[in-house]
Amino acid sequence: MKNKKENRNDNNKKKDYRSNSLWRLTLRRIFRQRNAMVGLIIIGILILVAIFAPFIAPYDPEEVLIGVEDIKKREAPCIHFLGCSEDRPQHILGVDGNVRDEFSRVIYGTRLSLLIGFSTVGFAIIIGVTIGALSGYYGGWPDNISMRFMDVLMAFPSLLLAISIVSVLGPGIENALLAIAIVSIPIYARVVRASVLSVKEQTFVSASRALGASSLHILFNRVLPNAIPPLIVQGTLGIGTAILDAAALSFIGLGAQPPTPEWGTMLGSERNQLFSAPHLVFFPGIAIMITVLAFNLLGDGLRDAIDPRLTHQSIEE
Amino acid sequence: MGKYTIRRLLLSIPVLFGILAVTFFLARAIPGDPCHAMLGEKASEIICERFREQYGLNKPIYVQLGIYIGDILKGNFGDSIRFSRPVMLILIERLPTTLELSFFAIILAIFIGITAGIISAINRNSATDVVTMVGANIGVSMPVYWLGLMLAYLFALKLKGTPLWLPPSGRLTAGLSPTPFYEVFGWAAEKETFKFYVLEFFSNFYIFNSILTRNWEVLFDTLKHLILPALALCTIPLSIIARMTRSSMLEVLKQDYIRAARAKGLRKFSVIMKHAFRNAFLPIITVIGLQVGTLFSGAVLTETIFGLAGVGRMMFEAVTARDFPVIQGFTVVIATGYVFINLLVDLSYVFIDPRIRLE
Numbered sequence: 001m002k003n004k005k006e007n008r009n010d011n012n013k014k015k016d017y018r019s020n021s022l023w024r025l026t027l028r029r030i031f032r033q034r035n036a037m038v039g040l041i042i043i044g045i046l047i048l049v050a051i052f053a054p055f056i057a058p059y060d061p062e063e064v065l066i067g068v069e070d071i072k073k074r075e076a077p078c079i080h081f082l083g084c085s086e087d088r089p090q091h092i093l094g095v096d097g098n099v100r101d102e103f104s105r106v107i108y109g110t111r112l113s114l115l116i117g118f119s120t121v122g123f124a125i126i127i128g129v130t131i132g133a134l135s136g137y138y139g140g141w142p143d144n145i146s147m148r149f150m151d152v153l154m155a156f157p158s159l160l161l162a163i164s165i166v167s168v169l170g171p172g173i174e175n176a177l178l179a180i181a182i183v184s185i186p187i188y189a190r191v192v193r194a195s196v197l198s199v200k201e202q203t204f205v206s207a208s209r210a211l212g213a214s215s216l217h218i219l220f221n222r223v224l225p226n227a228i229p230p231l232i233v234q235g236t237l238g239i240g241t242a243i244l245d246a247a248a249l250s251f252i253g254l255g256a257q258p259p260t261p262e263w264g265t266m267l268g269s270e271r272n273q274l275f276s277a278p279h280l281v282f283f284p285g286i287a288i289m290i291t292v293l294a295f296n297l298l299g300d301g302l303r304d305a306i307d308p309r310l311t312h313q314s315i316e317e
Numbered sequence: 318m319g320k321y322t323i324r325r326l327l328l329s330i331p332v333l334f335g336i337l338a339v340t341f342f343l344a345r346a347i348p349g350d351p352c353h354a355m356l357g358e359k360a361s362e363i364i365c366e367r368f369r370e371q372y373g374l375n376k377p378i379y380v381q382l383g384i385y386i387g388d389i390l391k392g393n394f395g396d397s398i399r400f401s402r403p404v405m406l407i408l409i410e411r412l413p414t415t416l417e418l419s420f421f422a423i424i425l426a427i428f429i430g431i432t433a434g435i436i437s438a439i440n441r442n443s444a445t446d447v448v449t450m451v452g453a454n455i456g457v458s459m460p461v462y463w464l465g466l467m468l469a470y471l472f473a474l475k476l477k478g479t480p481l482w483l484p485p486s487g488r489l490t491a492g493l494s495p496t497p498f499y500e501v502f503g504w505a506a507e508k509e510t511f512k513f514y515v516l517e518f519f520s521n522f523y524i525f526n527s528i529l530t531r532n533w534e535v536l537f538d539t540l541k542h543l544i545l546p547a548l549a550l551c552t553i554p555l556s557i558i559a560r561m562t563r564s565s566m567l568e569v570l571k572q573d574y575i576r577a578a579r580a581k582g583l584r585k586f587s588v589i590m591k592h593a594f595r596n597a598f599l600p601i602i603t604v605i606g607l608q609v610g611t612l613f614s615g616a617v618l619t620e621t622i623f624g625l626a627g628v629g630r631m632m633f634e635a636v637t638a639r640d641f642p643v644i645q646g647f648t649v650v651i652a653t654g655y656v657f658i659n660l661l662v663d664l665s666y667v668f669i670d671p672r673i674r675l676e
Contacts, residue, residue: 148331149335155336156610156648156655157614160613160614160648161648163632163636164644165343167644168343168347168641169346240458244460248462248618251460251462252617252633267463278470281463285460288460290458292457292459296457297454300454
């Protein structure tokens, strides 16, 4: 509450000399969304963990500790602080089926998951924006055909189509990423097309055209910037989905292959040991959940901030 | 209405055609010669020649597409490589399990999700609301298979020996087997006839079959085996339905007619259910339709974990064995079902909201 008041005072003070641009208003709204901030903080931490993984992880994630330490495979977590005997080697999250330190593997898994999220969404956005922008801007039969194709892609349950694509391309992390990216192209194409259609007939675009600007110039400098906010929202939510889907593909053996420290793969290879070593299933799952949750929180918060119609805050204020 | 239904049906034909085309070209995109992909590396040139002749692989690609679509319309999905039997037969055996599971899961998701959403909306910003929405946020972020494994660990291992114990895998306890209803009723059907397959298909719905044959033991056992997989499968749809219900209800509860209804002294419950919920229902049912896709995808993972012999599990096994005809057949059937359900959702708008005129 106090924060809000301060913020408002801030506004009043600065109103005289600072323009309230759309971006600044939006940014302010984002910072006011508690959920978005929580998401952002978690993502920040995850990025730091990914970057500094070698310093955080006590072991090499792929190092088999047979003969190195006196431990058995699938040993339960041993934390000195919580009363585990000091003469046992410390493994915060236990030891996996191949006698590797689970904690180090979970930490390194952050790298791969974030990479998966950002790269698939990046790829899907590039292709989606190209398709959506061109078909929305030029219209006609190419628009019709590409949008019908997008309809067809969306008619498949997404994970199922991804499974089909990977089973054609062959298992492996690159193919899994490609499949997830292909499956998510239609969302971005649609979002971009919709915002292109909504602005392309507006006066500022006509003005630009009257001044003799080329089609490409209008498309990139006048029309597309309007599609950025919804794309950011969709992209953030998409990263969460991509991480979840990639983990699912890895879980069923189509994605990252062992010994890669990928959360889905780790879960999948130990799922039959659930009753004897539940920690090996529990922790990778928690890691997936926290990561996906962070992107979902941020995405939802961004949507509320960018599209004030959906939030009830703006009405109350 | 009739006109709209027909037009909407016609409009989904290109989409269905597209689904077939996509799966067809996916199958053709498998690297290497389809003959070697299907019959194995050791297939000789003569066998391959016959194989190509048999499947029309030596004809132009558009003719092949035509043959493929024609086959599927006739219910011929090709043969499974692993089992050397028609995919259609596998579907008849396996589809009922998946449909039963998905149905159970979506019912749970709808009832719990809508109730939670309404309670959240009425008590906005209360502790209940916050807890529900945090729960929903976590629910959409959870890997289905992980939740399934955790549930199995809790209910099958930790609660062993208590009345809350639930079986972690399988469809029925070993030793129990349902008698198909057509045998009980004495409806004889020749094996491998169309009628036989239809009867077989319906008798594979264990719940339906055990109610028909009044075999309560099998019914309770089936339900007991369904609870954990259905719980795991329903979390994502449940969370999304709860969130949508909440925001849609909040939107409606602000309206003047709600205040008017309350002001004229109607009971709160009837205002919420009759005046508010009915108006809030449209976006909710749209989301329900879309979530069916999540259910079908989730079934692959859930069935694998819980050892249910449904199409999802089959899909997983087919992926591991690279049994592409099975993957292709299942994908077509499930995508078609998904399109069909969303078509029904579209058509239901008129019944839910009579103000909508579909012209």
